[in-house]
Amino acid sequence: MMGQGVSEQEVALLLQAACQAAQKAYAPYSDFPVGAALLTDDGDVVCGVNVENASYGLTLCAERSAVVKAVSEGKRKFKAIAVWASRRPHGSVTPCGACRQVLAEFLEPDALVIMTDEHNGHPKSLKIKALLPEAFGLSADPDGNCPDTGSSKPGG
Numbered sequence: 001m002m003g004q005g006v007s008e009q010e011v012a013l014l015l016q017a018a019c020q021a022a023q024k025a026y027a028p029y030s031d032f033p034v035g036a037a038l039l040t041d042d043g044d045v046v047c048g049v050n051v052e053n054a055s056y057g058l059t060l061c062a063e064r065s066a067v068v069k070a071v072s073e074g075k076r077k078f079k080a081i082a083v084w085a086s087r088r089p090h091g092s093v094t095p096c097g098a099c100r101q102v103l104a105e106f107l108e109p110d111a112l113v114i115m116t117d118e119h120n121g122h123p124k125s126l127k128i129k130a131l132l133p134e135a136f137g138l139s140a141d142p143d144g145n146c147p148d149t150g151s152s153k154p155g156g
């Protein structure tokens with residue numbers, strides 16, 4: 001067990017799914033395909049890829065792509081996410097700041113972010129709260145937990 005309720009088998013499954021998803025990335029500008037795979041609380045895996053744009057600022061990362069896809073399919077509770085990159089940018093592959101904030105909205109502070117690249121045989125795992133301490137949130141919860149993502153919000 002890796003802790004946080006995610007088994008070694010689930011980690012392996014997520015990494016494989018993220019790697020396979022990366023083959024579908026749309027990254028003609030950076031040539032840096034990335035895949036992400038979310039593990040839902042009921043055991044489903046939802047993948048995302050980076051989707052670049054000629055207007056660079058509109059590029060969507062794989063992590064946020066996976067979250068958007070999952071939420072649009074009615075899934076809002078996740079146990080972990082794996083991120084796989086085709087190469088290592090600067091020593092390690094970690095979610096960008098925007099993705100950390102979006103992940104913090106839907107994953108518990110103790111949920112794992114598992115990161116690796118095709119040259120790395122040893123995936124790195126960090127908790128959301130380690131990647132984004134003191135995350136911005138509108139909850140009154142002193143622990144910084146985000147609103148209950150399982151309930152339907154008005155207009156949502």
Ligand SMILES: [Zn+2]
Nearest residue numbers: 061095096099
């Ligand atoms: Zn990002």
